[in-house]
Amino acid sequence: MTSSASPGLARFNAADGRAAAELLHDVCASRVWGAAVAAGRPYHRLADLLAASDAAMAALTAADLREAVSGHPPIGRPTPGDPTSAREQRGVGDAERDELLRLNLAYQEAHGHVFLICATGRTGAQMLAALKERIGNSAADEREIVRAELGRINRIRLARRTEEDPA
Incomplete structure (x- = not known):
């Protein structure tokens, strides 16, 4: 069977277990998610990899x-030296940063973890509005929203990493 995998996806498929685990950990800090996605290799199309990611995300406890979530910095404070974190949060401007950080502390107090949202393509104002809307959610509701947001983040990161040219 001829594979239609992109060069980046082919590299991921061919990577040894440690290298694949490292790439997946950079996408998502859940070891269970990473193990489930790695176990599905080889992937012939990006859509197959994304479907496996979605299935693994749905199964997380x-x-x-x-x-x-522990692998994500607070919105408004990207991880220093991490281009992925900076790129994903580039929509946060100085005008929103202080309020995002202040409300994120209140969110953490209420939910036990940082406010998580797929920041790619969103403005600081949109993220601030979502934070204000979600801060009062029940733990169960917020857990499912976080699951969906993580799924979006993982899809973007997987696509980017399997399409990147290492040269």
Whole structure:
């Protein structure tokens, strides 16, 4: 069977277990998610990889979700030296940064983890509005919203990493 995998996807498929685990951990801090996605290799199309990511995300327990969220910096404070974090949060301007950080602390107090949102393509004002809307959610409602947001983030990151040219 001829594979239609992109060069980046082919590299991911061919990577040894450690290299694949590292790439997947850079996408999502959940070890369970990473193991499930790695176990599905080889992927012939990006759509297959994304479907496996979605299935793995849907199967995560509350503890697995907490582990996944632990890999994300607060909105408004990208991880220093991390181009992915900076790129994803580039929509946050100085005008929103202080309020995002202040409300993120209140969110953390209420939910036990940072406010998580797929920041790609969103403005600081949109993220601030979402934070204000979600801060009062129940733990169960917020867990499912976080699951969906993580799924979006993982899809974007997987697509970017399997399409990148290492040269």
